Amino acid sequence: MALSTGSKRVKTAVFISGTGSNLKSLIKFSKLKKSPISIELIVSNNPKSKGLHFGKIFKIRKKIFNFKKQTITEKEILLYLKKRKINLICLAGFLKILSKNFIQNFDGKILNIHPSLLPKYKGLNTHKRAIINKDEHSGCTVHFVNSKLDSGKIINQKKVKINKSDTPQSLAKKVLAQEHKLYPKAILKIFSL
Template sequence: MADKVKVAVLISGRGSNMLALSEHKRKDPDRAYEIVLVASNVPEARGLVLARRLGIATWSLSHQGMKREEFDALLDSELRRRDVELVALAGYMRLLSPWFIERWQGRILNIHPSLLPLHKGLDTHKRALDAGDSEAGCSVHVVTEALDDGAVIGQARVRIRPRDTPESLAERVLAEEHKLYPVALEQYCAALREAEAG
């Protein structure tokens, strides 16, 4: 098969979606992507420890006191040094600069805990409950300059139960994220390789 798409996963916390992406790859090595780097703006992020245990290279730097574009330029330099072709945001709690998004246009994916275009931004589970929605869920989308606004490439739905709290709903949605993201990333990377093959 064609060379695997080299992916960098960006995290800020425990890295549960990064683990799901890695496990998916490990269960069937003949996948369209390979995680070559896990990067974080939080040097103490638990997910970095997890990545190292999995044998994945890591990079971290605190963004504190830095301009957004200055930090993103350092991140971009590391991604290019490792020949990264696609960036997967997995609990990366920092907005990317317009410069970075333009430089990686069509090559950044994100997983968001709502059924986009509903409930962009934060507090998605509470907002879904407050709105009286019958369903919640998660979406994988292409990142653009507008918040949570790029093309949606995959969704998973979760029925909202009468006694749900934001916490109970978040737990069930996260379980679906772990199933959805690897499949969506796999399909997107396979499509990238097909497009390149022309």
């Protein structure tokens, strides 16, 4: 699955819907000498996404797409990515499910970070489900995206201990702190394969 970087960095788009904390950690990572990526584009389906302000701060192009007509929108996004020579998409809290058609037609790799230890708890409300089931650990997973929800090949995972006092909110905070470390590690890992 290696993407050859040579000396050139891989042009990357980060897709977000919310606060963009993973986006921020990926931008910081992309500025490091050892980073194989350069973030060229921030894509959001939500014009109110707080993460969009990182585009302004770090001078990265932002693009908002309305997903009301998903098929048409996805065609527009694919054309736009092609025009900008994007070869890697990092989904970072992007709350739209990309169609099988989009995934197959994107000529590169798509990664996602998910707040559970996949294959457990695909989809939403992962922290609440882990607590209800009295799991000892939760965590996060970075995986390749395929046409089945949260089912692509796992790149890496990080476990987080669940304390008896944890709420879905406190667990989410602990897991998010690990996500910020895990995503860059996953990117380094796939480029060194």
